Amino acid sequence: MADSVFSAPSLQLNDFLAAFGLDRADIKAIDISQDSGSLIIFLELNIKEHRCPICHSPTTKVKGYQLKKIIHSVLNPTPCLIHYRARRYVCPVCAKTFYENNPFISGNSKASVATVYNVLNELKRPEATFRYVAEKYHMSASSVANIFDKHICPSRRKLPECLCFDETYAFKSRDSDYVCVLLDYTDKKIVDVLPSRRIRYLMDYFYKIPLKERKNVKYVSFDMWKTYREVSRVMFPNCVCIVDKFHxxxxxxxxxxxxxxxxxxxxxxxxxxxxxxxxxxxxxxxxxxxxxxxxxxxxxxxxxxxxxxxxxxxxxxxxxxxxxxxxxxxxxxxxxxxxxxxxxxxxxxxxxxxxAVEIKDIVHLFYKNTEYANAKEDLEDIIILCRTSNVKGLQDFSNTLCAWKQEIINSFLKIPSINRKMNNALIENRNKSIKLLKHSSNGYTNWNRFRARVLYTLNDDIPMRS
Ligand SMILES: [Zn+2]
Structure with a gap:
């Protein structure tokens, strides 16, 4: 609908107003003109009784006007600007001045509410860059970034019962090239994204979370990065550590x-x-x-x-x-x-x-067929098999298996609340999206923005702040 409004030679005024929940009676003046390829809609609302935001007294007393130029891009091929003559009222009782209510913008935004909504929707796709969205909606990349920063501020989710740790090589921050992703295995949501997988950072991060919440974590799954095990043992006193079969x-x-x-x-x-x-x-x-x-x-x-x-x-x-x-x-x-x-x-x-291939096939069968009750025994057989092998790499591999023996055995546990084993295959998929985000961002230099974008793109329930 909006499309036809703006691509039509003559503006369909009623449709335009309806999109803002206005009707003719609300409008004092409206004028439409073209200026170097842009559609300019001048608009002034009728005077209407407002209530003072401080003392709630009614008022129709006008203090003055300010012209606001609002980008209003709603899937239209030509840029559209609303020149809105915004009225300020003054309260006769407490002398507070304030802007009239309007459906175009919230706060000091330079973009209309509908534009903000479209921009944010567009940024849901990991491949959409700020620059691409900026071009599509006729604004600068920094305006798009500002809209994003202002409206999307996702907070950390609550620590879940089943927590997956994973990392992806994605963000070049000061002390680490890795992004550490925390995932709730049960509901597939990202709990948080951290800029480092180093022990000091992780200990600090989790230490700030109340012990009561940390005690809820019952299963933690990770790759064979020793820091994760150390952090989990200290920070999640009730957890079982699991090394994912994938790794x-x-x-x-x-x-x-x-x-x-x-x-x-x-x-x-x-x-x-x-x-x-x-x-x-x-x-x-x-x-x-x-x-x-x-x-x-x-x-x-x-x-x-x-x-x-x-x-x-x-x-x-x-x-x-x-x-x-x-x-x-x-x-x-x-x-x-x-x-x-x-x-x-x-x-x-x-x-x-x-x-080497025969032993590899045995390990695959181990993962396919072994039950938790036999996991220890079967794993020990495999360790001996590797240790006594003629292949140097497999002797090393037997050391890895020894170092992570308990965590590997734990990976055969069926988690009662979900009635299956945990594995990180899912988080690996997410990492593909994170890499895509990194790729489409031409290198984020702003960690908070990158983190917000990852959470916003991959979790489907991040609220837009008004
Ligand atoms: Zn007042």
Missing amino acids: VLQELSRKVTRVRIDAMNRNKKVKDELTRKRKQLKQVHEILSPEDEGSLHIAELNYYLLKKFDFVLFSNDPRISDPNDKKRFNRVLNRYCNLNDIYDLVIGIDPQLKE
């Missing part, structure tokens, strides 16, 4: 990938050396020995398989475990094969890789 599996994947890359590099080295040798021999009209030729061929194939088909080691694609899947001709391998064959070839290249 354990991620760490393990990195170890397996390391083994794969080492194997790949070894094969590359052989391949490069023998290729060079073959070139040198060619210059003196000689050729590689059949053994060298064979080794070169194997190194080339191994390198190709390890580089191109790394995904078969991690993917859940059912074709990988299906020997009867349709085979296609592969030119490099010079044979028909399916993903199941490829998997066998990749695994067969290096005994350490085979071992």
